[in-house]
Amino acid sequence: MSQIETRQLIGSGLKQRTEEALADDFLRKAVAFTTDKLKTGKLKATDDFGDWEQWRERGRLIRTHVIDNLDYYLTQFTDNVSKAGGHVYFCCTADEAVKTFMELAEKRKAKLVAKGKSMVSEEIHLNHHLEDHGIEAIETDLGEYILQLAKETPSHLIIPAIHKNKQQIADLFNEESGESFPPETRVLADFARQKLRNYFLEADIGLTGCNFGVAESGSITLVSNEGNGRMVSTIPKSHVVIMGMERLVPTFDDLEVVLNLLARSATGQKLTTYTSMITGPRREGELDGPEELHLIVLDNGRSEQLGDPVFQEVLNCIRCAACLNVCPVYRHVGGHTYGSVYSGPIGAVLTPLLQQDMKEAGELAYASSLCGACYEACPVKIPLHDMLVQLRNRKVKMGLTPFAERTAFKTFQTVFGNVKLYKVAMNSAYYLQKPFISKGFIKKGPGPMSGWTQSRFFPMKPKESFRDKWNKLQQEMKSSAGSSAAPSVTSSADSKKRGEHHDH
Ligand code: SF4
Structure with missing residues (x-):
């Protein structure tokens, strides 16, 4: 698929994308298989952790406190980044963030950018812009690297290539290398390791996201299971971090809580394999680290949610993907169906809000059964199902249905x-209903009902409703009670009111 086709896929309608995904048996099985594994792993990791509900509540309180006081913590964090020798840029829009990055790249005459995993860079479509300016950007997270070769976007927050199998990956690697690798995990991982190693060494700029910024110290926390984040942030001369403005915690004590919640909810690990805390660029006398550190803080629709009684809480998200793994809709259609870098229930809420587009992105609010599984799974207790209802409500009020x-x-x-x-x-x-009935069921419904009856039968409406039956039964009971003269609760109360007494 070419880059252009990838962009078109994002632009096609939700219904069309859903139909394409449902017709893809492999995708459905692959997504269900991996999300099942993640779900089971998470349950075990949270069971082992003691009172998970207390941890969830603590996580919710920390994140809510930060978002309620975002101006304070953002100032504290960025002041500390500057004190540690970093440079800070605030960007209101995706375009501003891209422009800022391009200026940094041009000043350094950058030709090669090595990227760690960064959903925010996906959000602003940075790779397309780099490509347009003749700068090579290489994804160094294995899943992202696979997708870059396939010219696709991530279909899961933490396992971006969740929809690909080993054979498909081997085909991509063979095309890239001219070799003929067998579809074996170790062989494929070895190839990627060798290939990416050179990029770390040659890159002019290392680009990463930021899982959490620690306000009290100005530290940027990166978690990864592959170690590429550490290479990208230490080997190239310049390290550029792009972070969403809400990704903060006040202190290292708070960081401990959210890192536990993140690792356990995301992959069922006690802690992610590599957790790096970066405070400023390399200091005098230090052996490694970049010569300069730049932090781009992105708003891009986030501040619009501040103060909103319903949607502010969406900023509490720590991007663990637990809500995707349990969502019956995501598990059937995978991430590309959402047409956004953010998929699953969190994507269905976040995308229309960030894009401020209720017309097309607002359709995502219907990609949910409203079962509430996402809320149950969320380590910071975001009521996504309520938000989805409110988004539907907003769409109706705007006359967009x-x-x-x-x-x-x-x-x-x-x-x-x-x-x-x-x-x-x-x-x-x-x-x-009579013309459509067959053996007590409507098997092929007319009009809008046809969608329902495509996969299940609709029971016919009986001649006598439950209400009619109930009323009839009540009547029968009353008349039989009257004939046998047995006292009823009502008749006894009536009698008392009238001052009558029964001897028993
Ligand atoms: S909404 Fe909750 S469960 Fe979903 S990604 Fe965010 S923190 Fe994780």
């Missing part, structure tokens, strides 16, 4: 708000 849907719900509201109309509608439904 289709005319047919608006009319259907208006009719529904009128009928269900009026007893007489409701009764007429229910009685008519019995007769209207």
